[in-house]
Amino acid sequence: MASVIKKFFQKKKLDVKFKKAGEGHKLNEERPSTSHGSRSNERVQRNVEYNRSTSEEKQRAAEAALARSQGQSKTAPDPSMAAKARMRRELELEKKKEQEAIALSQKYSEPQEVVKDSAPMATILFTCPDIGPAVLPKEDMVVHIKEFLLSQLAEEPEMASALMIHTLNKDADRVKVCIDTLCKYLDNIINNPGEEKFRKIRISNKAFSERIASLEGTEEFLQAAGFEVKLLPFEDHDERFFVMDETNGGDIERLNNLKAVLRAAEPIRPKLDRAMKVFYPTNSAAKFSIPTEFYSISPEELKKEQQRKQEAVESLGMLRTKAMREREERRELLKYRYTIIRVRFPDGNLLQGTFKATEKLPALIEFVRENLENDWMPFHIVTQVGAKLDDENKMLAEYGLTPAAVVNFEWDKTVLKEVTAQQGSSQKQSPLKQDVLACIQDL
Known part of the structure; x- marks a missing residue:
């Protein structure tokens, strides 16, 4: 490109020289030497010099413009650099928002101190009101439920x-x-009461082995239905079968009841014990001791994971899609399995309960209501900054109430005003039940 521009300006200089030199003449022809011609030649020479300098300036300007354009093309922005810069801006914005939220929390609520509890004893306990009053760690409660069901086989084999x-x-x-397969076996017997082949199930059958025999409780159910294990000839050898006799196979009403029981039954699950406590008013309400069981992963692993994520983003300029951000937010929400929530009442007393982080707001509302003297009166749960918790579809983790939090109790003002007007005095006594207040202690 530069050589083409240079040739162009050289050609322009030659054209100027020829035009300024006057008319042509032969080499053997004498040229007029008048004073006028001499002055004319001088003017021509000056014009040629002037045009030469002008052309050189134009050439230098063109070459400089070309150099600038080539330089710009060499320094075109790198897409990866732009992505990194955009990622850095997003991280800085997120960090700024987080700092603002922390500042707002410190301004309007009392400081919260959460301390990891290194005590080896388990603090998370479970209960199962359907089978008794026992309160045990989860693993022990699972064993307790299984033992209970086995103990019921003799009395109610079908249901158990x-x-x-x-x-x-x-x-x-x-x-x-x-369940679908077991019901299909029963349907075959019900629809074909006189046919023996439908009352036999080969235990080595692949479908039976994979769908039924591999699950707990199935053998007990088949025995409760009237099947017995027998050794019968099959092809050129003997095999074990579940066999139902003709009498049991002909009791259609009983078989239909078995199907209904099987489909209607629901699992018995351990229920988190709230570990309810009541405390006198205190300035230490927001200080918690959090046991290790509260963490989905250990705090050390969580810190390392966050550090690795930050380093990956900064070094690779990784752009997070909306789906990636949503997954990260959910992991962040569920980094705790449990939470301790203290509800502060107008008299300053605190009601404490333990919850799963994935439980929703109604679980907290129900816990508070079942401990109120006037459990029929509407009330609200309010955060330390005065925001009402009113979305029943939100998990406690989504409200930021993990791994521990203090919230406030407020009666519905409209209903409270009506009750006060009818009773002639305001509700000055504690809203909690008397038997709950009997357990009150210092924090």
């Missing part, structure tokens, strides 16, 4: 065995396939 299938197997999809 159906509950075992639903309760002792955790894979819901496999449980559904098992």
